[in-house]
Amino acid sequence: MVRIRARCCNGWLGLPIVLVLPFVACHMESGDGGAVPDSYDVFIDSTSTAVASTHVELFGLASCDVCPPDDVAFGGCPPVRGPFESEIDVQWSNHSTGDRGGALHFVSGHCACLFSTCWVSYSHRWSATVPLVMGPNVIEVGAFGPAREPGLDTVTITRTPAAPAGVDARGGDGGIELRWEPVAEATSYNLYWSETSDLSSATASQVRGAVSPFQHGGLADERTIYYAVTAVSGIQEGPLSQVVWATAGWRTEVLPAPAGEGSWVYADTSIATDSLDHVHIHHSRREPSGMGVQQQNYHVTDSAGPWVSLPVALTAWTDAEIATDSRGNVHLSYLGLDGPTHAAESAGTWSSEVVGALGPCDSSLALDPLDRVHLAFRGGGVRYASNASGAWLVQIVDPGDPGCDQDISRLSLAVEGDGSAHVLYSGAAPSHGLQYATNQGGSWAFSMIAPGYIEGLSLAVDAEGTAHAAFVDGQSVLRHARREASGAWTVEQIDDALTLHTPALALDVFGHCHVSYFLSSGGGELRYATNSGGEWRVVRVDAAEYSETALTVDLHGRIHISYFAGGNPRYATHR
Numbered sequence: 001m002v003r004i005r006a007r008c009c010n011g012w013l014g015l016p017i018v019l020v021l022p023f024v025a026c027h028m029e030s031g032d033g034g035a036v037p038d039s040y041d042v043f044i045d046s047t048s049t050a051v052a053s054t055h056v057e058l059f060g061l062a063s064c065d066v067c068p069p070d071d072v073a074f075g076g077c078p079p080v081r082g083p084f085e086s087e088i089d090v091q092w093s094n095h096s097t098g099d100r101g102g103a104l105h106f107v108s109g110h111c112a113c114l115f116s117t118c119w120v121s122y123s124h125r126w127s128a129t130v131p132l133v134m135g136p137n138v139i140e141v142g143a144f145g146p147a148r149e150p151g152l153d154t155v156t157i158t159r160t161p162a163a164p165a166g167v168d169a170r171g172g173d174g175g176i177e178l179r180w181e182p183v184a185e186a187t188s189y190n191l192y193w194s195e196t197s198d199l200s201s202a203t204a205s206q207v208r209g210a211v212s213p214f215q216h217g218g219l220a221d222e223r224t225i226y227y228a229v230t231a232v233s234g235i236q237e238g239p240l241s242q243v244v245w246a247t248a249g250w251r252t253e254v255l256p257a258p259a260g261e262g263s264w265v266y267a268d269t270s271i272a273t274d275s276l277d278h279v280h281i282h283h284s285r286r287e288p289s290g291m292g293v294q295q296q297n298y299h300v301t302d303s304a305g306p307w308v309s310l311p312v313a314l315t316a317w318t319d320a321e322i323a324t325d326s327r328g329n330v331h332l333s334y335l336g337l338d339g340p341t342h343a344a345e346s347a348g349t350w351s352s353e354v355v356g357a358l359g360p361c362d363s364s365l366a367l368d369p370l371d372r373v374h375l376a377f378r379g380g381g382v383r384y385a386s387n388a389s390g391a392w393l394v395q396i397v398d399p400g401d402p403g404c405d406q407d408i409s410r411l412s413l414a415v416e417g418d419g420s421a422h423v424l425y426s427g428a429a430p431s432h433g434l435q436y437a438t439n440q441g442g443s444w445a446f447s448m449i450a451p452g453y454i455e456g457l458s459l460a461v462d463a464e465g466t467a468h469a470a471f472v473d474g475q476s477v478l479r480h481a482r483r484e485a486s487g488a489w490t491v492e493q494i495d496d497a498l499t500l501h502t503p504a505l506a507l508d509v510f511g512h513c514h515v516s517y518f519l520s521s522g523g524g525e526l527r528y529a530t531n532s533g534g535e536w537r538v539v540r541v542d543a544a545e546y547s548e549t550a551l552t553v554d555l556h557g558r559i560h561i562s563y564f565a566g567g568n569p570r571y572a573t574h575r
Contacts, residue, residue, distance in 0.1 A: 038148055038149075049155065049156060049157050049158055050157070050158045050159075050160055051132070051157060051158075051159055051160070052159070052160050052161060052162040052163065052238055052239060053132070053159070053162075054131065054132060054159070055129050055130060055131050055132060056129075056130050056132060056157060057127065057128075057129055057130075058092065058103070058127065058128040058129070058130060058141075059125075059126075059127045060090055060103065060125065060126045060127070067082075067107050067122040067123075067124060068081045068082060068107075068109070068120075068122050070119060070120060070121050070122065071119060071120045072117065072118070072119040073117075073118050073119070074116050074117055074118070075116050075118075076118055077111035077113065077118045077120065078111070078118065078119070078120050079120075080109040080110075080111060080120050081109060081120075082106075082107045082108060082109050082122065083106040083107045083108060087145060087146045088105075088124055088143065088144070088145045089102065089103075089105075089143070089144040089145070090102065090103040090105075090126050090128070090141065090142070090143055090144075091103070091141070091142050091144065092128055092130055092139060092140065092141050092142075093139070093140050094130055094131065094132070094137055094138070094139050095138040095139070095140060095154075096132075096133055096135070096136060096137045096138050097131060097132070097133050097137065099130070099131050101128060101130075102128070103126035103127060103128040104126055104127050104128065105124065105125075105126050106124075106125055106126075107122055107123070107124055107125070108122070108123055108125060109121070109122045109123075110122075110123070132157065132159040133159060134159050134160075134161070134185055134233050134234065134236055135158060135159060135233075135234065135235075135236055136156050136157075136158050137156065137157045137158070137159060138154055138155075138156050139154060139155050139156075139157060140152060140153070140154045141153060141154075141155070158236065159236070160233070160236045160237060160238040160239070161183050161184075161185055161186045161230075161231035161232065161233045161236065161237075161238035162183050162184070162231065162238055162239075163183075163229075163230070163231070163238055163239045163240060163241045163242075164180040164181060164182075164183050164186075164189065164229045164230070164231055164241045165180070165181045165183075165241070166179070166180055166181035167179070167180040167227070167228070167229055167241045167242055167244050168180070168244060169225075169227050169244045169245060169246035170246055170251070170252050170253070171246040171247045171248055171249060171250040171251055171252055171541075171542075171572075172248070172249075172251050173249065173251065174217060174218065174219060174221075174248065174249070175215055175216050175217035175218065175219050175248055176215075176216045176219060176225055176227075176246045176247075176248055177213050177214070177215055177216070178191065178210075178212070178213065178214045178216065178227055178229070178244075178246075179212050179213045179214075180212045180229050180241065181212075182212075183231035183238070185233045186231035186232060186233055186238075187232060187233050187234065188208070188209050188231075188232045189209070189210050189211070189212070189229055189230065189231055189232060190206055190207065190208050190209075190210060190229070190230045190232060190237065191206070191207040191210035191214060191227065191228075191229055192204035192205065192206055192207075192227065192228045192229070192230070192240065193205050193207070193216065193225050193226065193227050194225070194226050195223075195224070195225060195226070196226065197226050197243065197245070199226045199227075199228055199240075199243050200240075201228075201230070201240060204226075204228070210229070219248035219249075220248065220249075221248055221249030221574075222247060222248065222249055222250075222539050223247065223248045223249075224245055224246070224247045224248075224540050225245060225246065225247075225248070226243055226244070226245045227243065227244050227245065227246075228240040228241050228242070228243045228244075229241045244543065245540070245543065246542070247539060247540055247541055247542075249574055250528075250539070250541050250542070250572055250573070250574050251572065251573050251574075252541070252542045252570060252571070252572045253570065253571055253572075254566075254568045254569070254570055255281070255300055255307055255309065255562075255568070255569040255570060255571050256300065256307050256308065256309040257309060257568055257569055258296075258298070258309065258311070263285065263286050264285055264564045264567055264568060264569055265545060265546060265547070265564065265567070266285075266286065266318065266546075266548075267283055267284060267285035267286070267318060267320075267548065267564060267569070268283070268284040268285075268318045268319055268320040268548050269281060269282065269283050269284075269320055269548050269549070269550045269562040269563065269564070269569070270282045270320045270321045270322040270365075270550045270562070271322065271550040271551065271552045271560055271561070271562040272322045272323050272324045272330075272552050273324065273552055273554040273555070273560060274303070274324040274328040274330075275324075275326070275328055275555065276303075276328065277554045277555065277556065277558070278301060278302055278303035278328075279301060279302050279303075279560055279571070279573075280299065280300075280301045280303070280322055280324060280330050281299070281300040281301070281322065281550075281562045281569075281571070282297065282298070282299060282300075282312075282320040282321060282322035282332050282334075283297065283298045283300060283309075283320055283562075283569055284296070284297045284298075284315060284317075284318045284319055284320035284334060285298075285318065286318060294314055294315075295314065295315040295316065295317060295318050295319075296311060296313075296314055296315070297311070297312040297313050297314075297315055297320060297332070297334050298310065298311055298312060299312050299322075299330065299332070299345070300569070301330075307571075312332060312334075312343060312350065313334065313336060313341070313343065313352065314336075314337060315334045315335055315336055315337065315341075316335045316336060316337050317334075317335040317361055317362075319333075319334045319335045319361070319362060319363055320332070320334060321333040321334065321363055321364055321365035322365065323365050323366060323367045324367075325367055325371040326369075326371055327371070329344060329345060329346050330344070330345040331343070331344050331345075331365060331367060331373060332344075332345075332365070333355075333363045333364070333365035333375055333377075334363060335361070335362075335363055335377070336352070336354060338354045339354045339355065339356055339357055339379070340354070340355045340356050340363050340375060340377040340379065340385070341353065341354050341355065342355055342365070342373055342375060342387075353392075355375055355377070355385045355392050355394065356377065356379055356383060356385055356392070356394045357379045357380070361378055361404035362377065362378050362404070362410060362411040363375060363376065363377040363378075363411070364376045364377070364411050364412050364413035364423075365413065366413045366414055366415040366421075367415070368388070368415045368416075368417070368418075368419045369417050370388075370419075372386065372387060372388040372419065373386065373387050374386045374388075374413060374415045374419075374421055375413070376397070376411055376412075376413040376421075376423050376425075377411070378404065378411065380396070380399070381396055381397070381398050381399040381400055382396075382397045382398040382400075382411070382423065382425050382437070383395065383396055383397060384397050384413075384421055384423060384439075386419075386421070388419060395444075397423055397437050397444055398425070398435065398437060398446070404427075410425060410426040410427060410454065410456070410457060411423070411424070411425045412424045412425070412457055412458050412459035412469075413459065414459045414460050414461040414467065415461070416440075416461045416465045417463070417465070418465075420438065420439055420440040420465065421438065421439050422436070422437075422438045422440070422459060422461055422467050423436070423437045423438070423459075424436050424449075424457055424458070424459035424467075424469050424471075425437075425457075426454035426457055426471075432454075433448050433449075433450060433451040433452060433454070434448065434449040434450040434451075434454045434457060434469070434471055434473075434481075435447075435448055435449070436448070436449055436459075436467065436469070436483070436489075438467070440465065445487075447483075447487060447489065449469060449471070449481050449489050449491070450471065450473055450479070450481070450491065452473065452474040453473075453474040454471055454472065454473060454474070455471075455472035455473070455474070455476065455500070455501055455502075456471065456472045456501050456502045456503050456517070457469060457470070457471040457472075457503065458470045458471070458503050458504045458505035458515070459505065460505045460506055460507045460513075461507075462507050462511040463509075463511065464511075466482065466483060466511075467482075467483040468480065468481070468482055468483075468505060468507065468513055469481040469482075469489075469505070470494070470503040470504075470505035470513070470515045470517075471503060472500045472501060472502075472503060472517070476497075476498055476499055476500050477493055477495070477496045477500070478493070478494040478495040478496075478500045478503060478515070478517055478529070479491055479492065479493055479494060480492050480493075480494050480513060480515070480531070480536075492536075493536075494515065494529050494536050494538070495517070495527065495529060495536075495538050497519055497521070498519075498521050499519060499520040499521040500517055500518070500519055500520075501517065501518045501519075501520060501546065502517060502518050502547065502548045502549050503515050503516070503517040503549070504516045504517070504549045504550045504551040504561075505551070506551050506552050506553045507553070508532070508553045508557050509557070510532075512530060512531055512532035513529075513530060513531050513532075514528070514529075514530045514532070514551060514553055514559055515528065515529045515530070515551065516528050516541075516549040516550070516551040516561045516563070517529070517549055518544065518546065518547050518548075518549055518563070520545075520546050523543060524543065524544050524545045524546060524547075524565075525540055525541070525542065525543050525544060526540075526541040526542045526543075526544045526547070526549065526561065526563050526565070526572065527539065527540055527541060528541050528551075528559065528561065528574075541561070541572050542563075542565060542570070542572055543565065544563055544564065544565030544566075544570070545564070545565060545566075547563045547564040547565065548563070548564070549561060549562070549563045550562040550563070558573065558574060559573060559574040560572075560573050561573070
């Protein structure tokens with residue numbers, strides 16, 4: 001930012017804009033009260049002389065030389081006259097480019113009142129646009145008038161390349177890949193990286209002459225690195241780009257998504273793998289239609305190689321659940337237009353069936369070892385349905401209505417090896433708390449795990465039939481709860497960072513817990529936590545806005561996460 005000031009007999013006048021050149025018609029009083037002409041004195045006060053634009057805008061304000069005289073009236077503003085031509089002139093020349101020109105002039109009047117006295121004062125304004133070349137630009141400015149000597153001074157403004165845009169960091173096996181968009185007139189790029197977020201060119205490690213895409217290899221898994229890029233033209237280096245980060249060992253990618261204006265921010269998602277470790281993802285998002293906004297569900301998979309996204313059905317709620325059976329067939333559940341719906345895919349063909357009465361929100365799907373389907377949903381309370389007998393049998397688990405929330409799933413179902421069901425649920429009402437129900441003993445038994453408002457929840461059952469829950473409580477603390485043989489729950493803290501949401505829990509074959517969840521503060525990020533090493537370990541996976549998350553562990557113990565970021569569905573894996 002450059003400020004150009006003019007010195008007058010009675011002090012300084014400055015206007016703080018990109019380049020400000022106020023000129024004051026100065027004079028000196030003679031002994032007999034007459035005015036002795038003086039020169040126009042121009043001074044340049046530089047506070048920042050580096051810009052990345054191709055032009056710089058100059059603006060100025062001068063006391064009037066040939067202007068209407070100030071006018072005073074009582075009881076109201078006198079008429080404001082103008083604009084009028086002024087005999088003051090402002091000229092500029094850029095000695096580095098050879099360009100020169102004059103400023104645009106006009107005179108304006110301003111009325112101010114104090115009690116019943118009002119007066120109009122007039123000012124001379126001007127503006128000019130000066131083109132710049134890469135590197136130093138020596139700009140001379142001058143003020144000229146009919147009765148005074150011209151005032152001249154110079155300022156040097158250095159033009160640098162712009163900061164690179166579209167900087168993106170993606171984790172991978174043993175390293176991180178960085179990409180950015182090209183910058184006009186850049187001849188090379190410098191990369192800066194650090195393990196702290198307060199990255200600066202003075203303190204960060206530097207890689208000169210970096211080329212996009214840049215591979216930062218040799219990094220240990222779960223090591224988070226921050227990056228920024230600058231463009232270089234000749235000897236001129238531009239400002240730092242936006243700082244981005246990624247974690248080595250975690251591969252992240254954007255999933256295919258249908259075109260349209262639908263929101264992926266508050267979409268629901270679920271993820272599963274089949275016996276060949278192919279990934280299957282179920283998305284549900286809001287989409288505009290001729291009748292307003294509707295929910296459309298999609299099945300996304302890499303089973304044929306590249307990711308493919310195909311529409312499944314229109315739904316009555318943003319709701320998505322997925323599971324795969326022993327034959328590799330995909331099963332979905334969602335709240336269809338006619339009620340809670342189970343859909344199955346075999347040899348590329350989908351079939352669907354309505355399970356129960358229309359549920360207002362949330363469903364959760366699980367398969368037992370015999371590939372029988374189990375479904376929990378809300379509809380006149382919390383309900384459980386299974387086709388284990390060959391036909392769908394629907395039971396009321398809890399007749400109370402815990403309430404719904406469009407953007408947060410508060411219902412989770414898990415089934416153990418013998419087909420016993422476990423249901424974890426909460427509600428929009430803060431008084432409902434975190435509730436658990438199981439028919440493990442033949443009839444439904446209930447317990448409360450935690451009181452108060454629950455931000456998000458997820459349930460899993462290990463090979464011994466022990467239930468595990470991950471949830472975010474009203475204090476925004478992510479917790480793990482384990483049901484003991486006595487029926488009591490042991491609760492421990494996983495992560496106490498502020499503004500945590502949407503946990504998704506899965507267990508590996510050893511009974512270790514793996515949780516994905518979202519942190520909304522500080523720009524937002526996807527996180528992963530596990531107790532596979534004994535103590536809970538938290539890993540930052542990817543930058544992301546508010547998002548539902550879903551996690552599964554494949555047969556080889558590899559982690560797969562579905563989530564949303566940058567307005568798109570995304571996938572992360574540690575495999």
